[in-house]
Amino acid sequence: MSGNGRIRAWVAPIAFALLFLGAWQLYVGFADVPESSLPSPTEIASAGWESRDLLIDNAWITIGEILLGFALAIVVGVLLALAIRSSRTIERAVYPWLVVSQMVPVPAIAPIFVIWTGFDLRPRVMVIALVAFFPIVVNAVDGLRAADPALLRLLRTMGATRRQLLRHGSFPASLPFLFSGLKVAAALSVIGAVFAEWVGSSEGLGHLILVLNNATDTATMFAVIFLLSLIGIGLFGLVALAERLLLPWYRAR
Amino acid sequence: MAEPVLTASGLARTYPPARAGGEEVAALAGIDLQIMSGELVSIIGPSGCGKSTLLNLLAGLDEPTAGSVALGSGSPLLGSVAYMPQADLLMPWRTVLDNAAVGPQLRGLSIGEARERARAELLRFGLDGFADAWPSQISGGMRQRTALLRTFLTDCDVMLLDEPFGALDALTRQDMQERLVELWAAEGKSILFVTHDVEEALFLGDRVVRMTPRPGRIADEVAVDLPRPRAAGVTDLEPRFIELKRALEEPLRAEEARTP
Numbered sequence: 041m042s043g044n045g046r047i048r049a050w051v052a053p054i055a056f057a058l059l060f061l062g063a064w065q066l067y068v069g070f071a072d073v074p075e076s077s078l079p080s081p082t083e084i085a086s087a088g089w090e091s092r093d094l095l096i097d098n099a100w101i102t103i104g105e106i107l108l109g110f111a112l113a114i115v116v117g118v119l120l121a122l123a124i125r126s127s128r129t130i131e132r133a134v135y136p137w138l139v140v141s142q143m144v145p146v147p148a149i150a151p152i153f154v155i156w157t158g159f160d161l162r163p164r165v166m167v168i169a170l171v172a173f174f175p176i177v178v179n180a181v182d183g184l185r186a187a188d189p190a191l192l193r194l195l196r197t198m199g200a201t202r203r204q205l206l207r208h209g210s211f212p213a214s215l216p217f218l219f220s221g222l223k224v225a226a227a228l229s230v231i232g233a234v235f236a237e238w239v240g241s242s243e244g245l246g247h248l249i250l251v252l253n254n255a256t257d258t259a260t261m262f263a264v265i266f267l268l269s270l271i272g273i274g275l276f277g278l279v280a281l282a283e284r285l286l287l288p289w290y291r292a293r
Numbered sequence: 294m295a296e297p298v299l300t301a302s303g304l305a306r307t308y309p310p311a312r313a314g315g316e317e318v319a320a321l322a323g324i325d326l327q328i329m330s331g332e333l334v335s336i337i338g339p340s341g342c343g344k345s346t347l348l349n350l351l352a353g354l355d356e357p358t359a360g361s362v363a364l365g366s367g368s369p370l371l372g373s374v375a376y377m378p379q380a381d382l383l384m385p386w387r388t389v390l391d392n393a394a395v396g397p398q399l400r401g402l403s404i405g406e407a408r409e410r411a412r413a414e415l416l417r418f419g420l421d422g423f424a425d426a427w428p429s430q431i432s433g434g435m436r437q438r439t440a441l442l443r444t445f446l447t448d449c450d451v452m453l454l455d456e457p458f459g460a461l462d463a464l465t466r467q468d469m470q471e472r473l474v475e476l477w478a479a480e481g482k483s484i485l486f487v488t489h490d491v492e493e494a495l496f497l498g499d500r501v502v503r504m505t506p507r508p509g510r511i512a513d514e515v516a517v518d519l520p521r522p523r524a525a526g527v528t529d530l531e532p533r534f535i536e537l538k539r540a541l542e543e544p545l546r547a548e549e550a551r552t553p
Contacts, residue, residue: 191382197352198399198447199372208395212386289386289427 079259088263094248095260099267102233102244105161106275109168110229114222116169117176124177125184125210135181142174146235154240164244167236168229175224183217184210216290219283226279230272245271295329296365298483299351299374299451303360305508306346319508320346324360326502326511328451333477333484335498337491337541339548343509344487348453351485352376364451375449379456381440383428389439390415390424396447410446418442418472434465438472445476454486458493467525470496474522491541495534496523501541505548515541 061081067073068080075083088095120138124131146167153163187210195209237246245264252261284291304324307317321343328334338344349355351362353370364373375396383392393414394407402410415421418438428436437457444452454473458466474497477484488494494501495517502514515537519528528534 188382190378190380191384193354194376194378194382195395195399196371197354197374197376198396200399204399208384208399212384215386287386289429 076256076258079262083259084262084266087257087259088266091260091263095245095263095267098243098245098248099271102237102246102268103271105164105236105244106168106229106233106271108161109165109232110172110225110275112165112169113172113176113225113229117173117221117225118180118218120173120177121180121184121214122206124181138174138177141170144170146171146232147239150236150239159240159242163240164233164236167239168232171232171235172225172229175221175228176218177221179217179221179224180214183214186217187213215287219279219287222279222283223276226275227272229275230268234268295331297327298330298365299326299328299362299485300365301326301347301351301360301362304347304350304357304362305359306343306350306355307358321350321357322508322510324509324511328483328485330365330450330483331481333474333486333497333499335494335501336485336487336504337489337494337501337545338504338509339506339545340489342504342506344504345455346509347504348376348455348485348487352453366450373449373451375444375447375452377440377444377452377454377457379459381428381433381436383436383439383443385428388425388427389420389431389435392428392439393418393420393442393446395443400448411442414442414446417476418445432465434461434468437461437465437469441469441473441476445480445482450483452482452484454484456488457486459488459490466493471525473497478521491538491545492529494541495519495537496525496528501537503541503544505544512544 065080065082068078068083079087120134124134149170150163150167153166157163157166191213192205192209195205200208233244234246234249237244238250241247245268249261249264252258252264302325304321304326305319306321307319310317324347326347336344336347346355350357351370352374353362354376362370364370366373383389384395387395390408390411391404393411394404397407397410398404412424415424418441420435420438420442423431423435428439431439441457444454458469461469470493473484473486476482486494486497488497491501498517500514500516503512504510505512517537519531519534519537
């Protein structure tokens with residue numbers, strides 16, 4: 041894409057967002073909606089600015105949880121995928137339970153994590169990892185199957201061992217799939233963090249939403265939601281950046 | 294005197310029936326074939342004559358139902374016989390240089406040493422200046438030259454080439470044929486070259502082995518008594534070339550006519 045085209049690609053969504061915010065502002069002003077049910081964008085901005093220290097302190101806590109949970113999900117997800125692909129028996133035994141693990145209602149299981157580990161960071165990290173690891177495993181397993189069988193045969197004629205087939209064949213071929221999974225997992229991990237904090241936390245942006253809800257401080261709640269979205273977008277962007285740096289060949293195609 | 298580097302005796306490959314109660318499929322039967330050291334042998338035959346099955350057996354990728362394959366050196370087949378298929382099978386995540394270097398790397402050289410070996414050959418294979426290109430960025434001919442270099446760098450004395458130039462346009466193909474012969478003459482490799490193109494078989498081979506299908510057998514072979522070096526546009530106009538070509542084409546055409 042040319043530099044000009046890239047700028048043009050940004051103009052439309054930003055213009056749309058400004059239009060949307062403008063309409064929102066006008067609607068709230070003219071229809072005289074009470075601030076406690078729907079604050080205007082300017083009210084949200086000023087409420088957020090007033091509570092900026094509170095928001096930023098709690099944002100750092102939530103960001104820390106998300107990064108830890110996401111990292112744990114990557115490690116567990118990739119190791120599980122490798123185990124599943126290494127043996128038919130493990131695949132048959134484990135794969136159905138992965139699906140079952142996603143049927144467990146997360147808000148219901150989060151308090152149990154709290155009972156196990158206490159009222160600290162650990163249950164939150166576990167909840168985030170629980171919701172984020174699934175798309176990682178599923179995509180990594182698909183990816184590890186994706187290598188061209190003819191290529192693997194060719195590597196075998198060169199005397200490649202099983203380990204070498206994985207390292208030089210199946211694993212690199214799986215990376216584009218893995219990154220697709222990571223992008224979905226990035227979005228899910230923010231949702232997981234909010235859930236986890238609702239259930240078992242006295243800090244973080246998710247917890248702050250509950251507190252603000254009790255105080256009917258709707259404007260600041262909206263500011264928190266905005267921050268949470270920003271965190272999700274940031275994590276997604278980080279994954280996309282890593283993909284660009286680690287898979288230059290994938291973009292060159 | 295030249296010694297056999299690869300010997301197949303009584304080779305047969307039968308596949309189990311595709312469905313229960315069906316009949317077994319005999320892909321190959323009674324193949325006796327010997328490649329001498331430094332020889333370039335072409336194999337020709339209509340599609341479905343079991344050429345690819347034969348190469349899989351010779352490369353060690355598949356086990357024969359009967360008979361045996363042995364290297365003159367006594368080494369196991371996997372890792373000692375280089376194989377080059379029609380699809381270039383370049384790894385999209387490796388640059389041209391790193392694709393070429395995969396053989397030495399699998400043998401245990403560090404990536405640095407493997408790259409050095411590949412870099413030293415880039416010029417000879419017409420890949421100078423393309424070391425860092427991705428496979429998706431280069432032409433089909435260049436991709437196949439990379440694949441040929443990768444095959445060469447496996448350092449195997451025996452090379453099996455399965456219609457490697459079949460998908461290339463005529464000019465690129467001629468260029469690849471000339472490069473292959475040059476490489477073969479300079480390095481003393483023993484090459485088995487599968488093709489369905491009679492002219493290609495004659496242009497390259499010391500002898501041409503003709504196969505027939507159902508089951509795949511060796512029908513006959515022709516010694517190609519054309520002097521080397523052979524040149525495209527020259528050799529193929531010589532009366533002897535045309536004579537050999539006719540002799541090979543006639544039964545092939547009859548075979549194609551019999552194909553349902």
